[in-house]
Amino acid sequence: MPNTAPRAVEEPSAVVAALRGLRNHCPRCDHKPLFARYLKPVERCACCGQDWTLHQADDFPAYIAIFVSGHLLAPVLIAAGSHELLPMGWLALIAVLGALLLTIVMLQPAKGAVIALQYHWRMHGFDPAMREADQREG
Template sequence: MPDSQATFNRPVRPAMLRGWRRRCPKCGSGPLLSGYLKVRATCPVCDEELHHHRADDGPAYLTILIVGHILAPLILIIYTQYRPEPMVLASSFSVGCVALSLYLLPRLKGAIVGLQWAKRMHGFGKTVNV
């Protein structure tokens, strides 16, 4: 890159944690999402452009991965230790699966947008805001 567009380090961890909290990865105070999963075009506080993100299926994949790794062993443990009725087991774990998925999905999307911002991926690094 030319010297006029020197890159400054963007710390990954704080950007991902800000995204996890559904805040702008740059300033940490502006809201990242305008709806449940809709990313704002720009941050209303610092005017950082956020429309470059390409989270696509990443948050859904990670949500399925995490929920599956938490609930599958838990189902096995609960079933072998307590032997609940099949309908009780199915209904309680269905509710748990949906609740955990709805909790994780927007947070993981924010973390992925924060990672992309920190790594200057998909257009986040075209200009340097000093």
């Protein structure tokens, strides 16, 4: 029978936590997976017991994914358009499909990194002092 008790874990740096989140690993202990479904994090890490329902990533991961995909596509489309390599209809199709594909591919890693940084910086529900104050009020 596996040991289900939470184990003590050394806190990672912000960069290490963000890289773990990008890879769909627990930012705290590097156990996989961080997500139960595409954008829904697991309730608790199976290894360290960290509660991941406390995050408040909201729309920020989508903004990151859109920002990065736009900056990756822009040089390609500018180069192809300036050399008239493809007709404008094909460029528009490449732009739309490329933006959709890149954004969908980058959305989960961006959310993992945002959750990891919120955990590392003790934002929102990850701050034990804030949780204790909320429990006393509620």
